[in-house]
Amino acid sequence: MTTTRFAPSPTGYLHVGGLRTALFSWLTSRHNKGEFLLRIEDTDMARNSKEAKDAILKAFDWVGMGCDGEVVYQSKRFDLYEKYIEQLLVEDKAYKCYMSKDELEILREDQMAKKERTRYDGRYRDFIGTPPEGVDPVIRIKAPRQGTISFVDGVKGEINIAATEVDDFVIARADGAPTYNFVVAIDDALMGCTEVIRGDDHLYNTPKQIVVYKALGFDLPNFYHVAMIHNEQGKKLSKRDGATDVMEYKTMGYLPEALLNFLVRLGWSHGDQEIFSLEEMIALFDPNDINKSSSNYNLDKLLWLNAHYIKNKPDSELVELLKEFGVDLEGNDKASLLLSATKERGKTLVELAEQIKLITDAPTQYDEKSAKKAFKGEAKEILSAFADMLALAKPTSKEAFHSVMEKIVEDKEIGFGKIGMPLRVSLMGSMTGSGLDEIMAILGVSETIKRIEKAIATIKANFVM
RNA sequence: GGCCCCAUCGUCUAGCGGUUAGGAUCCAUGGUUUUCAUCCAUGUUACCGGAGUUCGAGUCUCCGUGGGGUCACCA
Incomplete structure (x- = not known):
């Protein structure tokens, strides 16, 4: 059985880039008649919010990508993670590190000055003796000190990263809270994820997570690292680049099917086909076909797709959608006439509503x-x-x-x-x-x-x- | 900076050793339409550079260049 997942951290709205990887995951599970799970990564109590979580769920609801089973919250699984930390400690696969944040900072500055990769030097890895007073230890996992960590990425191919690039990273903070790379590996394994599809920016987390998988004896899933979406300047998409919040597209009058169709073609294709219904996407999508290179975000095509989907949308659905844009055609016997007169000149629901008002409202002045x-x-x-x-x-x-x-x-x-x-x-x-x-x-x-x-x-x- | 990844029209992409390098979008032009839009037709525009391998390279290899990602007790 194929199981995929989307695992956002609730620190803000759902980003269009996030929606694309979610879509890829969702399609992969649907294609294989498997499951698509949602997990909220809220281990950082200081940064996450309920509002953000709700906003993300709402966006999923709008695009119509349902998830299977219960939503998993990492914040509710701390006991579980603690058990595994304990286990690793007992098995001597992890250890307490008494290095203070200040000491770490000094080490880092020193490495930077020498133009070396900044990383923990493993000074407490085999520490025997009396630990220093007054410092709550963090727990670090024992990562391999030599060799190469390799894995086959479904998008990029074989990835080899030298063990020296991966340090004994922290799996539990001084206050006992587990860290990201540790819990992700555990949850993905426990939730039975077979295909892990995520952004390119997680590529370097993968060797760390593999260390956890191996230490805990879990089977590795297949990894797919999808290249980022850039703005028109070739930089990472940011808030300054216009709409990045999925729900903004709803306000701007885009149809979810247009957005999804637009997004699926960013990094994936099927010959010359441009228009994909959800059913077609499900039938044709394969994460192994995802492109290696990053793509630039340009809304021209989205607008064209949106116009296409508006033109082909049944009147009854349009009437319903238009209500949110200040046009209520419910029960209006001229509704279909009105829509056939305007459907083809509104690229968004906003424009369509304007076109309709242009007819229904008598001109107050002449151009x-x-x-x-x-x-x-x-x-x-x-x-x-x-x-x-x-x-x-x-x-x-x-x-x-x-x-x-x-x-x-x-x-x-x-x-x-x-x-x-x-x-x-x-x-x-x-x-x-x-x-x-x-x-x-x-x-x-x-x-x-x-x-x-x-x-x-x-x-x-x-x-x- | 170290490490990793990437590189075909402005943009999204097809291509998987032999093609007039294809499609879409955008833009321009023409046609249809009383106007606009739609629709249809036509057109401009691309293999980052350099070495190799090969009879033959956008496709394979290496180097360079450019871009991106990542280097937390964030996720």
């Missing part, structure tokens, strides 16, 4: 440039005649409105633009937007005439002769 162009000449007379024809014909459908337009063009022997331009500005306030027949069908005869009359009044007021 100056458009009015100047559209309201000149005989526009007033044409509009007036058109309003009369509408009053007479009382069209109700898009087609019927279109016929009236055709008729005036014919009767007056004018081009379509002669009626189209002034009509558009009268109805929408500017020269762009959905099809006029669609707009009129949505507004109905009386509202259409009302807007035309208002425009005529404006023309009279501004173009007095």
Whole structure:
């Protein structure tokens, strides 16, 4: 059975980069009909918060990536970790180190001055004698002193790191609290994780965790280290680079399926395919296909994908989603007409809502440039005649409105633009937007005439002769 | 700085020793559309550099360069 996991520390919101690795993990488990577990890494009591934890869970909920089983909290497992620390101490695989933080700092500065790698020198590794007074010891694990720690990474291939690069790192702080690399290894093993998919920045933690696995006699999982996502300058994605909080995308009017589709293509591909439904991703994804190189974060494609998903979303779902953006079409018999008129010109739900309001809300003013162009000449007379024809014909459908337009063009022997331009500005306030027949069908005869009359009044007021 | 990783159009990527180096996005142009958007068509743009291996290298090796990651009693 394949088991994967996502293990965020609750120190902030869910980051888009984190969401991508979570997605990779989730897809891997789903592809293999295994389990996807969530573990909250909250061993650092000083830094984590409940708000952050809730925010992360909420983001998972929004994108629809469910996890299996109970969420695991490391803070509730301290007894368990303590047991293993004790075990290692008894087996002489770990030891108490009485070096003070100050002493450590001096050692580090010294190593830095010599341009050496900074690391603990192992001075208490085989210490026998009386420990110094007044210092609470930390527990350090005995890491191999020579040789190479090797593992096969599913993304990068074989990784070899000299044992000299890995020091006897701390597994329990002076206050007894266990540290990250220790608990991760234990939890991953105990939770039965078979594939550990995580960010590249954990690559150097892996040899340390392998030391723990070996000391405790656990089987190693398969590791996959996914390269980072960079900003457009090639640096690590940071808050300054715009939206990094997953939930910001919701506010900006993105659909979760678009975000996921965008993210899955960062570092993974399947031939020339660009559009992936969740089902397709699950069917096709394999963590061994993840790219080695890092990718740059550029939102152009996300916008395109979002537009695609909006265009193909059922009206009923759009109506529901639009509510959060100030447009309530629930029960509106013009809803589908309104959506078909606007769906293709809103790349985000925010834009879609704006487009809809542009039709439903009568223009309070006319775009100056458009009015100047559209309201000149005989526009007033044409509009007036058109309003009369509408009053007479009382069209109700898009087609019927279109016929009236055709008729005036014919009767007056004018081009379509002669009626189209002034009509558009009268109805929408500017020269762009959905099809006029669609707009009129949505507004109905009386509202259409009302807007035309208002425009005529404006023309009279501004173009007095 | 030590160690580790990476390197194809601006961006996301295909390629897995022999291709006119493909797709997508972006941008530009044209067509459709009364306008805008959509849609369709066309176009510009890439193998970081240098040695090797080979009949032949974007693909393999080495060196260089550039970029990134990491060096905690954080996770």
